[in-house]
Amino acid sequence: MDKLIVSPSPHIHTKTTTRVLMRDVVIALLPAAIVSVVFYGWDALLVLGVSVVSCVLLEYLITRYLLKRPSTVGDLSAVVTGMLLALNLPTATPWWVVFIGALVAIGIAKMTFGGLGQNVFNPALVGRVFLLVSFPTYMTHWEIPKGLFGVDAVTGATPLGIIKEGLMQGSTIPDLMAQHGYTYSQMLLANLGGSAGEACAIAILAGFVYLLIRKVIKPWITLSILGTVAATSCIFWLADPARFTDPLFNLLTGGILLGSCFMATDYVTSPMNTKGGILFGVGIGFITMMIRYFGSYPDGISFAILIMNATVPLLNIWFHQKKYGRA
Amino acid sequence: MARRTFSIGGIHPADGKISRECAIKALPLPATVHIALSQHLGAPAKPLVAAGDKVKVGQPIAEPAGFVSAFIHSSVSGTVKGILPCQDLSGNRQNCIEIAVEGDEWLETIDRSDTLVTDIPEDAKGIVEKIRLGGVVGLGGATFPTHVKLSLPPGKKCEMLIINGCECEPYLTSDFRTLLEKGEQVVVGAALLKQALGADQATIAIEDNKPEAIDHIQRIVGQMRAKNPKYAGIEVLPLVKKYPAGGEKQLIDAVMRRQVRSGGLPIDVGAVVQNVCTALAVYDAVQKNKPLIDNSVTVTGECFPKQANLLVRVGTPLRAIVDYLGGIPEEAAKIISGGPMMGKAVANLDAPTLKGTGGLLFLTNKQTKRMPESHCIRCGKCADACPMGLEPFLLYRLAKAGNMEALEENAAQDCVQCGCCLYTCPAGIPLLDLIRQARSQVMGIIKARAAK
Known part of the structure; x- marks a missing residue:
């Protein structure tokens, strides 16, 4: 003891730093990542590896050499972006396409705006949507799960794609479901083709529960998205079950779970207030269903989240929490 | 146990009450005391003694200078050396009465026996006057003169007296020990109040x-109620351990389910809040004629070898307390007067204790070091933690921009400086540092406008 520190109160601080929060998100994404490797094989691991390494490396290079600032990769947010990007891509995506996605996510969506905390749009989703519109062939080239030690890669369309295609050719939904033998338990456990992270609903939900237990996120945004998807699809399905898919199908297919649990709950690009968050979730759920039912893309959650990301500054101005002793 | 608590925000820091088993012990008298003239909220007291005067323990040595002010009594017997500016714990000069200690001779009017006096006088004015003469001030932190708090504005009625025994600050245990060791006196004090x-x-x-x-x-409350009707209506209410449960506004919310409006006083919702140690001081002043001349101080910290709860005479140099317990530990990087959430960092160990000194906490560099500031990740944890329902992330931005109008609109003036926002921020942003300044600026603007 040579000198005493003199500084204003409080004199103690939480141990839950940004890095700890991001590490928790990485842990929460692990089940989905592991399951994707088990289901889709080494391809999935390659996509994951390339994505994470590119995101971290790009953020390091940009902060150190372009912005000439201390590196921020220690906060682990680039790892989260890398994992989310990979889990949103088909496992057959070539490595250089993944790299371009990472470049757009980190370089354009994140660092151009000033890095973590400053970006308006979810970086991983910007990367994914950029690839979706730029490389549609790769991005709809889905592998059907063949297992870690499976022999041949089989490719095909996702259930959402098959339904969309079938409806355009004049089939009805009950026919299509029967024809392809889709069951809900299959959707819940081991999937039917899609992005790496969409392979198993249970794995995503496990991560979501972990985040809730660790108090990293609150459940309201996720629940309002899922609720809105269920309610909207219920109305349409009851009106015409031949043309519109049912609520359970919509909750369990495509990117709804991954998007609502991990992408829409991103701190930076979601409202700070619970009421704002609920409205944000309703918007995402509704836009997603409109795209699924009436748009030309089979799934719409990525677009829906990005559209609602743009409303966040406004929602933050509109909604404030209740103050003590004020009406 | 009841799960009652306040309704907005709050945090759960580790409570660190490692000195809870240490019974209150009297600190040996120091050689010299420096009794500050300003150790209460309001006008500094006017000295009643001059250099060379002989004083006894409990003798008034300074009188109130104005309505919001308080008597100050000698905490020792001896000779007044003079009235001179001394550095307080922040290093600012404050006028103090220096007394060289000689023996320990008390005023004869003070009842020093342990006999418990449970009779409650009828005359409310008489009680308040005794409290005023006893120099009692709020010992929960603000040191607001107690007799002023008890003089209700015309037309106001107190429905509920709340005795604050929450001690929600981590580490501190002096209120807890007082409840255990002087419980009867605290309950009588509550009945007097x-x-x-x-x-x-x-x-x-x-x-x-x-x-x-x-x-x-x-x-104790059960026994007293059975014997004396004056004790009817006194209840004990367990509250959930959550910081800042002992904040005045939070406590009223938790106990009465009422909220004091912004800028208002507790009495507006029919509440008066007094700390446990204040209740004890009230007992001493009214029943025993003993003015407020000492207080219990928790001396603690994981790096401090000898935790203790000490009964310390007002005006004792902090160094005397530290030296008595073996000196400053090698690893200590910060000494705090009070708790870790709202206490003040000590810059000067020669500073004397005040009536309101409740703790001396030693923290290591690892425990107290602030992490480097990084970007706000908009997690909203500060807003979740704020017990006043404010949005610290927003106030911080507005304070940086100097936007006084928006600061007032977003209620920067309601900040109670509890520190929850700064404690909880994962990005290490010094939220309260800036909000604290903005708050006083906004309060200044509001006052100036009201004066027009």
Whole structure:
């Protein structure tokens, strides 16, 4: 003891730093990542590896050499972006396409705006949507799960794609479901083709529960998205079950779970207030269903989240929490 | 146990109450005391003694200078050396009365026996006057003169007296030890305060991390109520351990389910809040004629080898306390007067204790070091933690921009400086540092506008 520190109160601080929060998100994404490797094989691991390494490396290079600032990769947010990007891509995506996605996510969506905390749009989703519109062939080239030690890669369309295609050719939904033998338990456990992270609903939900237990996120945004998807699809399905898919199908297919649990709950690009968050979730759920039912893309959650990301500054101005002793 | 608590925000820091088993012991008298003239909220007291005067323990040495001010009594017997500016714990000069200690001779009017006096006088004004003469001030932190708080504005009625035994600050245990060791006196003090206020009800609120204190006080209250009707209406209420449960506004919310409007006083919702140690001081002043000349101080910290709860005479140099317990530990990087959430960092160990000194906490560099500031990740944890329902992330931005109008609109003036926002921020942003400044600026603007 040579000198005493003199500084204003409080004199103690939480141990839950940004890095700890991001590490928790990485842990929460692990089940989905592991399951994707088990289901889709080494391809999935390659996509994951390339994505994470590119995101971290790009953020390091940009902060150190372009912005000439201390590196921020220690906060682990680039790892989260890398994992989310990979889990949103088909496992057959070539490595250089993944790299371009990472470049757009980190370089354009994140660092151009000033890095973590400053970006308006979810970086991983910007990367994914950029690839979706730029490389549609790769991005709809889905592998059907063949297992870690499976022999041949089989490719095909996702259930959402098959339904969309079938409806355009004049089939009805009950026919299509029967024809392809889709069951809900299959959707819940081991999937039917899609992005790496969409392979198993249970794995995503496990991560979501972990985040809730660790108090990293609150459940309201996720629940309002899922609720809105269920309610909207219920109305349409009851009106015409031949043309519109049912609520359970919509909750369990495509990117709804991954998007609502991990992408829409991103701190930076979601409202700070619970009421704002609920409205944000309703918007995402509704836009997603409109795209699924009436748009030309089979799934719409990525677009829906990005559209609602743009409303966040406004929602933050509109909604404030209740103050003590004020009406 | 009841799960009552305040309704907005709050945090759960580790409570670190490692000195809870240490019984209160009297610190040996120092050689010299420096009794500050300003150790209460309001005008500094006017000295009644001059250099060379002989004084006894409990003798008034300074009188109130104005309505919001308080008597100050000699905490020792000896000779007044002079009235001179001394550095306080922040290093600012404050006028103090220096007294060289000679023996320990008390005023004869003070009842130093242990006999418990439980009779409550009828005359409310008489009680308040004795409290005023005893120099009692609020010992929960603000040191607001107690007799002023008991003089209700015309037309206001106190429905509920709340005795604050939450001690929600981590580490501090002096209120807890007082409840255990002087529980009877605290309950009598509560009854005296209740009588002075003409209140029908009194609630002694204690956080549920102190179950022994809750049981003990509940038993005493039960016994007293059975014997004396003056004790009717006194209840014990366990509260959830959550910081800042002992904040005045939060406590009123938790106990009465009422909120004091912005800029208002507790009495507007029919509440008066007094700390446990204040209740004890009230007992001493009214029943024993003993003015406020000492207080219990928790001396603690993981790096401090000898935790203690000490009864310290007002004006004792902090160094005397530290030296008595073996000096400053090697690893200590910060010494705090008070708790870790709202206490003040000590810059000068020669500073004397004040009536309101409740703790001396030693923290290591690892425990107290702030992490480097990084970007706000908009997690909203500060807003979740704020017990006033404010949005610290927003106030911080507005304070940086100097936007006074928006700061007032977003209620920067309501900040109670509890530190929850800064404690909780994962990005290490010094939220409260800036909001604290903005708050006083906004309050200045509001005052200036009201004066027009």
